[in-house]
Amino acid sequence: MADQLSKLSLQELVDLNAAVQHELTQRLLQLEEENKRLTRDSMIIRESRDVSVSNDVQGKQNKNSGWISTGKLKATANRFLFKNVETKPILSKRNIHKDFIWDVQWCHLPDSQNIFITASADRTAKIWSIDRNDPRQIIKLWNYTGHTGSVNSARYHPTQHIICTASGDHTCHIWKPEGSSPCDEEYGSASKRNPSDDCTISKPLAKLISHQGYVTVCDWNADGSCVISGSQDASIKVWEMNDWSKPLYTLTGHDGTVTSIAPHPSSVNLNVLHGHERAVSFLLFDEHNPRQLISGSDDCSVKVWDLKTLQCLKTIHTSYVVNHFCASPDSSMLCLPSKNASAEIYSSQGVPLTLLSGNGNGHNRMIYTCDWSEAGILTAGLDRNICLWEASPTDS
Numbered sequence: 001m002a003d004q005l006s007k008l009s010l011q012e013l014v015d016l017n018a019a020v021q022h023e024l025t026q027r028l029l030q031l032e033e034e035n036k037r038l039t040r041d042s043m044i045i046r047e048s049r050d051v052s053v054s055n056d057v058q059g060k061q062n063k064n065s066g067w068i069s070t071g072k073l074k075a076t077a078n079r080f081l082f083k084n085v086e087t088k089p090i091l092s093k094r095n096i097h098k099d100f101i102w103d104v105q106w107c108h109l110p111d112s113q114n115i116f117i118t119a120s121a122d123r124t125a126k127i128w129s130i131d132r133n134d135p136r137q138i139i140k141l142w143n144y145t146g147h148t149g150s151v152n153s154a155r156y157h158p159t160q161h162i163i164c165t166a167s168g169d170h171t172c173h174i175w176k177p178e179g180s181s182p183c184d185e186e187y188g189s190a191s192k193r194n195p196s197d198d199c200t201i202s203k204p205l206a207k208l209i210s211h212q213g214y215v216t217v218c219d220w221n222a223d224g225s226c227v228i229s230g231s232q233d234a235s236i237k238v239w240e241m242n243d244w245s246k247p248l249y250t251l252t253g254h255d256g257t258v259t260s261i262a263p264h265p266s267s268v269n270l271n272v273l274h275g276h277e278r279a280v281s282f283l284l285f286d287e288h289n290p291r292q293l294i295s296g297s298d299d300c301s302v303k304v305w306d307l308k309t310l311q312c313l314k315t316i317h318t319s320y321v322v323n324h325f326c327a328s329p330d331s332s333m334l335c336l337p338s339k340n341a342s343a344e345i346y347s348s349q350g351v352p353l354t355l356l357s358g359n360g361n362g363h364n365r366m367i368y369t370c371d372w373s374e375a376g377i378l379t380a381g382l383d384r385n386i387c388l389w390e391a392s393p394t395d396s
Helices: 002-006 010-048
Strands: 084-086 092-095 101-106 115-120 125-130 138-144 151-156 163-167 171-175 206-209 215-220 226-231 236-240 249-251 280-285 292-297 301-306 311-317 333-337 343-347 352-356 367-373 376-381 385-389
Touching: 101 376, 101 385, 115 163, 125 163, 163 226, 171 215, 171 226, 333 367, 333 376
Parallel strands: 084 352, 101 151, 101 367, 151 215
Antiparallel strands: 092 385, 101 115, 115 125, 115 151, 125 138, 151 163, 163 171, 163 215, 171 206, 215 226, 226 236, 236 249, 280 292, 292 301, 301 311, 333 343, 343 352, 367 376, 376 385
């Protein structure tokens, strides 16, 4: 290199220096623009969960710690870490909401494992089906419109076709899709449709009213006898299925917005785990090892905890705030939505495996939420799209 430079004339060196300076300036401008976009998306997320709809139409704040575990709200993917970049086409993609998508969950009932639910800032929750014969088709089954605020969380009952949703209108709703769904606007067969049919549900079975702030998260306990809700008011409320009129318990102790709830399958112990340097945003119990809890944080890390020793077993360091993640059905892998419209797959030991980017056909804005089942990996976020990815991304 030195020999080549020595052969250049003064003018050529000046021109080369100018070209290098120009390239550096362009790169700095790109990085500055990327930082502005990330800051804008972060602010949108922080401001959106408590309003009727987000600013795009007229975010969601992250969630706090349990046996119940609960957590609380707060940025470039390092692609060079990943040996595999998913280049196969995504199985399916569809624009499904009019505003940001905050939550997605597969239904785990034996007869409905191709069905999932989404929650959005457009004030709706929707139930969808993946066509068993053609996974490219995502078919709408039901549309729930009972909330007057952003729908921040949607969770299936563990054994029944009943759903709980949490909203910026300060309530949780319990509702049930009755009978078979009549239609889908895009994929349904018009010749088989009755014009009077409507797949919209507007009235809940029950409204859970007690929180003094927007409700960020909800979930069922392991046996489905109770709903657990977390709110901006820093409280967690437990509601018994036999009496929705008032909470059975109110749990306090957090000093900020409760952003995540993870019911343990059996334990009733209470512990506080210390280790993250910033707010905890998402939590998940390891289904195959109930002694382990996985947490994601604003400190750009995911930690695996031993609940018996209360020690951190492993830390995965990322280059972005961790808002959400999901585990593979066998708990051997984790999927982490990153800030740059992609998702990263790690082994449970923290080894980077695969980057899901869609090869230009995936998301075009930040992915916020994901869920993983045998049917595939679902991702959704600020671009209002749902993407279905192959369930075994490391095969590429």
